[in-house]
Amino acid sequence: MADKTVLEQLSYERLPAVLVSATLPDDVPFGDDPLEELSALAETAGLQVVGKLYQKLAQISPRTYIGSGKVEELARLVKNSEARVVVLDNELKPAQQKALEEACGVSVLDRTELILVIFGQHARTRQAVVQVKLAQAEYELPRLKNLWSHLERQRGALSAVGGAGERQIEVDRRLLRQRIHHMKDELEQIMRRRQVEVSRRHELFQVAIVGYTNAGKSTLMNALTNEGVLAEDKLFATLDTRTCVWRLPDHKVLLSDTVGFIRNLPHRLVASFHATLEEVLQADLLLHVVDASHPSATEMVLAVEGVLKEIGAGDRRVLMAFNKIDRVQDQPALTHLHSLYPDHVDVSARTGAGLENLRRRVQEVVEERETRVDWTFSAGNGRLLAYLKQHGKILEMDFEGDSVRVKALIEPRYLGQAAAMRDGKPA
Numbered sequence: 001m002a003d004k005t006v007l008e009q010l011s012y013e014r015l016p017a018v019l020v021s022a023t024l025p026d027d028v029p030f031g032d033d034p035l036e037e038l039s040a041l042a043e044t045a046g047l048q049v050v051g052k053l054y055q056k057l058a059q060i061s062p063r064t065y066i067g068s069g070k071v072e073e074l075a076r077l078v079k080n081s082e083a084r085v086v087v088l089d090n091e092l093k094p095a096q097q098k099a100l101e102e103a104c105g106v107s108v109l110d111r112t113e114l115i116l117v118i119f120g121q122h123a124r125t126r127q128a129v130v131q132v133k134l135a136q137a138e139y140e141l142p143r144l145k146n147l148w149s150h151l152e153r154q155r156g157a158l159s160a161v162g163g164a165g166e167r168q169i170e171v172d173r174r175l176l177r178q179r180i181h182h183m184k185d186e187l188e189q190i191m192r193r194r195q196v197e198v199s200r201r202h203e204l205f206q207v208a209i210v211g212y213t214n215a216g217k218s219t220l221m222n223a224l225t226n227e228g229v230l231a232e233d234k235l236f237a238t239l240d241t242r243t244c245v246w247r248l249p250d251h252k253v254l255l256s257d258t259v260g261f262i263r264n265l266p267h268r269l270v271a272s273f274h275a276t277l278e279e280v281l282q283a284d285l286l287l288h289v290v291d292a293s294h295p296s297a298t299e300m301v302l303a304v305e306g307v308l309k310e311i312g313a314g315d316r317r318v319l320m321a322f323n324k325i326d327r328v329q330d331q332p333a334l335t336h337l338h339s340l341y342p343d344h345v346d347v348s349a350r351t352g353a354g355l356e357n358l359r360r361r362v363q364e365v366v367e368e369r370e371t372r373v374d375w376t377f378s379a380g381n382g383r384l385l386a387y388l389k390q391h392g393k394i395l396e397m398d399f400e401g402d403s404v405r406v407k408a409l410i411e412p413r414y415l416g417q418a419a420a421m422r423d424g425k426p427a
């Protein structure tokens, strides 16, 4: 874990930073500049990028991740650019992180830690705060020992205080494990309360917006519902799921905005955001929003599909929404995406282009699954009303005198029984 004070400064000070990319032969290229995404992450976190360093590695160096010649080059670059922090676009082992810090004389963060910093800055609700703290604590746990032995080495007193050091590590670990335990408990409680809300809402068809970070998910949610959720040109602007009612031409459905995905999302983070992603797992339809104007759109789509599989939502019905169509330059690339994903709509959340089409397409999906009924029957027929509620989704219900008019969606297999109840025939 990098120096805590450095992490705290990130949010309000434009600390100068050097970014490092090390690519292995099997890495899939992601855009022209391998550091483009890390730059955006760094900017979002509040860092000021003052230098970039690239290395193509045949294999990872166990001690410093990058090769020893590169370490020297990095140390020079840090010195010359007066950088205060180094960020590597890879996941570092604790010992590698320490070795690099010693060589450069400044804090070294890896990609995971930078994402954790951003999450920490953007967490608003109690649930998001606890989830982020949990992920941070789990990141810290395996790094505790290393910090300690590093201190001991510095003092050159390993043999003298070895026993005391060992005990101190155990104490630190136990305290951290306790904190992790408490946070998991608290999350579970929050989830139990949410579960009640979710099951109350269960009567409506649920659509969850998913997609790569910065794809325009929140902007789209706002354009469709006037909900006024936060949308910014920042990575991970949204950390909480927000759900609201979305009115389609003939239906009312629930629309949820969710946390953005990113490639190489660390497993720990995926796990700690499970609660937030619960909405995705319960959705009837996933609206996968893609920044179609991005040169790496296809890789982003694949990364999102990877995360969906990982959280157990790989088999969900998906409608692709190719967003930011207003600024697509590379028409052949878009045509290629169209051919890969025939079930798609082109939209611009900014200009509103394609939104009507999107509403219609989602409505079609809703109707595909269910039969729509528009029945008027005696308000005293509570049995039918209960049956429709249990096996279908009530869209509208109006009492007119002693009769009731119900518009509902119902799965075809329940339709016969419901119709019999309406017509007063024995089941």
Ligand SMILES: Nc1nc2c(ncn2[C@@H]2O[C@H](COP(=O)(O)OP(=O)(O)OP(=O)(O)O)[C@@H](O)[C@H]2O)c(=O)[nH]1
Binding pocket: 211, 212, 213, 214, 215, 216, 217, 218, 219, 220, 230, 231, 232, 233, 234, 235, 236, 237, 238, 239, 259, 260, 261, 323, 324, 325, 326, 327, 347, 348, 349, 350, 351
């Ligand atoms: N040109 C253009 N820009 C858009 C469009 N939709 C969104 N944007 C911009 O893209 C940026 C990101 O939008 P958000 O809606 O915050 O993206 P998000 O997917 O919710 O991002 P996270 O919550 O950070 O994962 C903002 O600057 C938006 O104004 C669009 O259709 N066209």
Ligand SMILES: [Mg+2]
Binding pocket: 217, 218, 219, 230, 231, 237, 238, 257
């Ligand atoms: Mg958002």
